[in-house]
Amino acid sequence: MIFGGFTRGSGSGLRPPGAACLGPDGLLWQNGTFGARSFGTPAGGRVTVLGCCSATDAELRSLTHRPLPKDVAWRWSGAYTVVEQRGRHTVVHTDPAGALPLYATRYEGGWAWSNSARVLADLIGAGVDAVRVAVAVLLPHVPAAVGTRTFFAGVQQLPPGARIKLAAGRDLRGATVWCPDPVPGPAHQRLRSALKDAVRLRVAGDPDLTCDLSGGLDSSSLALLAATALPEGRTLNAVTVHPAGQTSGADLTYARLAAAHHPHFAHHLLPLGPEHLPYTDITAVPATDEPVPSTLTRARLEGQLRWMHDRFGSRTHLTGDGGDSVLFLPAAHLADLLSHRLYRRAAAEATGWARLRHSPVLPLLRDARALTRINRAQALTDLATALEDGASTARGDVRWFPAPPLPHWATADAVRLLSRAAHQVAAEADALPGLDIAVRILVDEVREVARTAAADAQLAAASGIELHNPFVDPRVVDAVLRTDVRARPPLHAYKPVLAHAMADVLPETLASRMTKGSFNADHYTGLRANLPELQHLADGRLAALGLIDPAGLRAHLAQAAAGIPMSLAPLEQALAAEAWLRTLDHTATTWSRPHNGARRG
Numbered sequence: 001m002i003f004g005g006f007t008r009g010s011g012s013g014l015r016p017p018g019a020a021c022l023g024p025d026g027l028l029w030q031n032g033t034f035g036a037r038s039f040g041t042p043a044g045g046r047v048t049v050l051g052c053c054s055a056t057d058a059e060l061r062s063l064t065h066r067p068l069p070k071d072v073a074w075r076w077s078g079a080y081t082v083v084e085q086r087g088r089h090t091v092v093h094t095d096p097a098g099a100l101p102l103y104a105t106r107y108e109g110g111w112a113w114s115n116s117a118r119v120l121a122d123l124i125g126a127g128v129d130a131v132r133v134a135v136a137v138l139l140p141h142v143p144a145a146v147g148t149r150t151f152f153a154g155v156q157q158l159p160p161g162a163r164i165k166l167a168a169g170r171d172l173r174g175a176t177v178w179c180p181d182p183v184p185g186p187a188h189q190r191l192r193s194a195l196k197d198a199v200r201l202r203v204a205g206d207p208d209l210t211c212d213l214s215g216g217l218d219s220s221s222l223a224l225l226a227a228t229a230l231p232e233g234r235t236l237n238a239v240t241v242h243p244a245g246q247t248s249g250a251d252l253t254y255a256r257l258a259a260a261h262h263p264h265f266a267h268h269l270l271p272l273g274p275e276h277l278p279y280t281d282i283t284a285v286p287a288t289d290e291p292v293p294s295t296l297t298r299a300r301l302e303g304q305l306r307w308m309h310d311r312f313g314s315r316t317h318l319t320g321d322g323g324d325s326v327l328f329l330p331a332a333h334l335a336d337l338l339s340h341r342l343y344r345r346a347a348a349e350a351t352g353w354a355r356l357r358h359s360p361v362l363p364l365l366r367d368a369r370a371l372t373r374i375n376r377a378q379a380l381t382d383l384a385t386a387l388e389d390g391a392s393t394a395r396g397d398v399r400w401f402p403a404p405p406l407p408h409w410a411t412a413d414a415v416r417l418l419s420r421a422a423h424q425v426a427a428e429a430d431a432l433p434g435l436d437i438a439v440r441i442l443v444d445e446v447r448e449v450a451r452t453a454a455a456d457a458q459l460a461a462a463s464g465i466e467l468h469n470p471f472v473d474p475r476v477v478d479a480v481l482r483t484d485v486r487a488r489p490p491l492h493a494y495k496p497v498l499a500h501a502m503a504d505v506l507p508e509t510l511a512s513r514m515t516k517g518s519f520n521a522d523h524y525t526g527l528r529a530n531l532p533e534l535q536h537l538a539d540g541r542l543a544a545l546g547l548i549d550p551a552g553l554r555a556h557l558a559q560a561a562a563g564i565p566m567s568l569a570p571l572e573q574a575l576a577a578e579a580w581l582r583t584l585d586h587t588a589t590t591w592s593r594p595h596n597g598a599r600r601g
Contacts, residue, residue, distance in 0.1 A: 001461060003030035003050050004114025008088045009168045010107050013593045016119050022048065027085065039064045043086065050115075051080030051100050052468070054201045068093065070177040073161070074474035077197040081115070089167040096161030096178035097477040098447040099469070101454055103289075105155045110168035113158070115454075117289045121152035122589035128581065129153045130545045134417045136291060137547060137573045138410050142401045143448035144380060145418070147425045151290045151580075159431060160447055176431045180439055182484035190479035192501040198470035199225040202318060206466075207231055209316035210308050213238035213267065215254035216516045217495050218320030218327075221502045222470060226318060227264040228505070235266045237312045241304060243522070244271035250515070257507045270307060276300040277526035279534060282579040286462035287587035291580035292455040293321075296523075296572055305463040314465055321456070322471035325442070325449040326480050327495045329488060331397045333438040334368035336485050352492035357397070367398035376400060376440060380426035387419040400441065407570040409552030417547075438488075439481055446477055523568060528561045534575060541581035542574060 002019070005028040006012065012026045019031035023038055023046055030036050030050065037057065038048040041064040049060055054077040063082075069075065072082050072093050079099035084091040092113060094102055104113040105120045114120050132149040139145050148156045158164050161178030183190075202209060203226055211226050212219040227236040240255040247269065259267035280299040285292065294301045308314035331353065337346035346368065347361075354361040374382070379400035387406075406415065432440060450472040460467035470476060480497065489496040494514045503511060527534070535557055538550040553574060560566055 001032035001457070001466065002114065002116045002119060003028070003032070003036065004112065004116070004119065005029065005083065005090065006107065006112050007090050007110035007166050007168050008085075010110030011112055014123075014591055015593075016122075016589045016591050023085075025085075027090075028083065041065075041086070045084065045086040048083045048085070049080055050083065052078035052201065052205070053080035054078050054197065070163075074178065074478055077194070077201045077473065077475055079473055089165055092158060092164045092166065093177075094158050094160050094162050094164065095474040096180075097450045097472050097474045098157075098160035099450045099454065099472045099474060099477075101160070101289075101451045102158040103150055103155050104158055104164075104166065104172065111166040111172070113166060116458075117150040117152055117155045117157070118287065118587075119589050120155045121150075123591055124154055126152040126154045128541075128545070128584070130547065131417045131421050133542070133545060133577055133581070134414045134547050135421055137542065137577050138406055138414060138570070139403065139418055139422075140569070140573050142383065142403060142422075143444045144376065144401065145383075145422045145425055146448075147421070147428065149421070157451075162431070178478075179432055180435065180443065180478065180481035183482045184484060184487075186487045186500075187480050187483040187497050188500040190482070191476065191497055194473070194475040194479040195221065195470060195501070196225055196229075198473045198476055199318070200229045202226070202316060202468050202470070203229040206316040207234050208313065209318060210237045210239060210312055210314040211318040212320060213240050213255045213258060214320070214516075215240065215251035215258070215510075216320065216323075217498050217502070217506070217510070217513060218323030218471060220254070220258040220320075220506060220510055221498060222318050222320055223265070224258060224262055224502070224505045227262040230264050235264050236262075237266050237268060237308070237314070239268050239270055239304065239308060241270045241272055241300065244273045254510050254513060257510050261507045268311075270304055272300055272303075272522075274529070276303050277529055278523045279526040279530040279575070281533075282575060283537070283582050285579050285583060286459055287583045288455045288458040288580065290452070290455050291573075291576040292459050293452050293576075294456050294459055295576035295579050296526075298459070301459070302463055305460055305465050309464050316466045316468065317460065318468050318470065320469075320471060322446075322449050322453055322469045323495075323498070325445050326471050326477055327498055329491050330438050330441045330445075331364070331491065332368075332371060332400065332441055333485075333488065333491050334364060334398055335371035336436040336438050338365075338368055339372050339436070340485050342486070349491045352490060353397075356492045359397075363396055364398055367396040371398050371400070371437060374400065376430055376437075377426045380422045384419040384422035384426065387415050387422065390415075400437065404567065404569075407552075407556060409549045409556060411546055411549055414547040436485060442481055446472065446481075450477075524560070524563065527557070527568075531557060531561045537575060537578045540578050542578050548574060 015029040019029040022028040022036055036050050039061050047064050073095045081100055082093040103117040104111050105124055132151045135145050150157055162174045163177050164174040211223040213223045223238045259265040276299045278296050282295055285295050285298050350361050350364045453469045457467040499511045535554045538553040542548045543550045
């Protein structure tokens, strides 16, 4: 499921192993089975759609007779990109969610681009970008600090929701074409339509698809929509994982409720044994564009994927990942309410949030008022300065970026890299100025989740399964983020937009669920069981990059394994990055031109 291309005059006919050229000029290629649809234009150019797209051939063919509309990359359901080849330049239209992230690098005086940063890195022989690795390990909750960086030096991510022109001998020229300006009315109707169409598209592409069924609102909504969309006589195989020997509990209860709610369900329970514990054999993770969220639970995910593939012949799998990022409001919403002079509502929602968090109300409102005077660039600058000074970056719950204290094993060099990255992004013009703070935060968070979900899909592809995350489809994201501030749900409510959108789909008891189960205990068990192997990783690639103190990381791991209360997030980010860095030692891609021998960048 990898594709890419070159600008005219560079790289013609060059492609990675297993890839086929698209079109007569050899400038586009794809590696995988999903359909690329390409149509010639009257002027001799081509318009190509790559990815999962619900548009009909007739709709796409009509694009060749006129300039492409601004919303071409999110007009239809799915996650896809549109590529124009006109004359000597290439124009790429990226989706606004970044669900199908695209990357580019200079090559032979022109540009090479692809949906795989790793493949491009192998083309040019790029090394690892230490700044990007440092941000991933130490500032994972500040996606704004990433900018256009990738994990490979010299390879950049193309901005989502943009029209980017690539031409030989010129810098990239991009224009932002998507902005989540608010539209009237509540979001639940837009969300229902977009999510239903997203699921229907996947079902139409593979009626034998499988689906997660965790018992939560997100996966249950997708599973029930999929079961409803199935052709007559088909059954949806839905899978609930659970600890071996535990066949009861809240999650399983709600999962069984969802399964019993539709006659086309075949509900399967998959017990997890010691071999599936988190942190098990994490260095066996396959090569991906970046450290994947599922690295630490690799044994569980790959075990589930293999089980579904062997038992059902599963080729396509739906997951509810991404729903939390799209559906939850950040606390900065309180600042938006104040900015729009909705004072009574701000007070009421601050009270509800304070009760939920068992915290006082007045500090929330004071922080919200202070936030109304800070823009994104200033917040990044403040973060960079705080990092330089070694000061705390936390300012309560209502802020632009959640930035917990750096772990003690972060080196001074790593902190300098973080500060430099934050300063650099702060100095750049914001592509989406003027948005409400909560919406701008959500754009950054959703794009981060969507991009890492694409990396998770690469992991799943190694098991022969296409992983789809409909909640980060561009039309789904667009439907939610365009909600006017007056129509947003209460800050302290649990996914009311989804519950309302799925009111006639979900069982009533499930739709009113306010909590979700956790696998935290398994993480501590897995940490203890795998501690020797994990401590060995401390003297690895991160240490060689000068980002961590190995002795400090080993001590932190030992404390966590001993059960000392702490957040596991810094440890997990470091371990995932270390496991990923080790895959680069043995997964280089060899590019070639047919009849011209092999070549490496």
